[in-house]
Amino acid sequence: MPRTKEQFEAMRMATRDKIHSAAIKLFAKKGFAATSVQDIANSAGISTGLLYRHYKTKDDLFNDLVTYAAIGLEKIIETFKTDSSPIEMMGQFTSEIINDFKKDDEFANFLMIMNQASTVDNQSTQVVHLNMQSIAMVEQTAKLIGRGQDLGQFKEGDPMEMAIYFFASIQGLSMLKLTMNERFIAPSPEIVTAFLMK
Amino acid sequence: MPRTKEQFEAMRMATRDKIHSAAIKLFAKKGFAATSVQDIANSAGISTGLLYRHYKTKDDLFNDLVTYAAIGLEKIIETFKTDSSPIEMMGQFTSEIINDFKKDDEFANFLMIMNQASTVDNQSTQVVHLNMQSIAMVEQTAKLIGRGQDLGQFKEGDPMEMAIYFFASIQGLSMLKLTMNERFIAPSPEIVTAFLMK
């Protein structure tokens, strides 16, 4: 008899993971259109044919990454919906992001995939869903900021305007992290929240 | 006899301008690779053939836009090199950007072209030059922030870290402006400079 079901499953998972992580890096750094399937296969150390045994099309692969990103986003939105102290929540969230920036590219990649999803032609359900989630995330953040202002924890100002600025700065940091490489310096959480904190 | 030299020149300039502005919008919004020559020609309201009488290749067209961006960047760097008051300089610069954001997409497009230049395969002299200028701009800003700190105008902190954060936030705002469209809200200059101002 050949290998067991479990062994085959493990092999499939291993290559799927290689494809997944190669694709996320390349899509995040160069963009969907600028990344060829060949690029991804080379970077994952497999043949193009094998890639196609895992994903029907290049769009399918992208949709899979988008699904993962949506799950991550969902978690963030849920956290923001709990009614713990706004100032602690924003402080905590910002610190985590900065630590992620210091650790590796994972969070930056995640944010760039989110950005890709809003510019790409492919309007799959997955992409549409992620884009809706992105909007929901900014709206939840605006609500959180509003609550913080009511509690006298944050500076005054239009909460939506402030939420947009907050995510813009984080998106921008992700972008610069991926283009500047070693030259990038992660800012302190104080810098990132200065516009908010009294 | 046919049209005069001036008339032909005017015609050429008119279509060149149409190509230029269609291309800058599309490259900024979708990225170089995701934008087809057909897209640009359609958007400019001309045929692909005519586009190729103006630019030898798609890369050539991109390089032309990069040259324009580099000229704009040059001006900014020069302004930053004058030794007027750092606090006034940063305040002035930030206000201008916010006003540009409120007016139209021109500045956002310019910044996204700068970003494209740092991710694109094409390593033409123009692209390399723009990338060097981008670095120079951040460095000049860090110097300016350092001077402002010495004068007691700005908060303390690593000037390079602060300069990177400043450009990240502006890059991010450009990105969100182009993806959010009407939903985008330009932040007040106070928000954008809060991390700097005492």
Next chain:
DNA sequence: TTTTATAATGAAAATATATTCATTCATTAA
């Protein structure tokens, strides 16, 4: 050693996109 199940390959076919070029169009003035 052979059989079996499925992973893995890579060259070929299909498709998309960039580029060329023979042709037509528009305008001016002799």
Next chain:
DNA sequence: TTAATGAATGAATATATTTTCATTATAAAA
């Protein structure tokens, strides 16, 4: 009218990228 000049077109060709598929490789167990 017609000749002259160069802009403008778009179908044809070249090139690049995606997708398929017949073939080979691998490991386990009979």
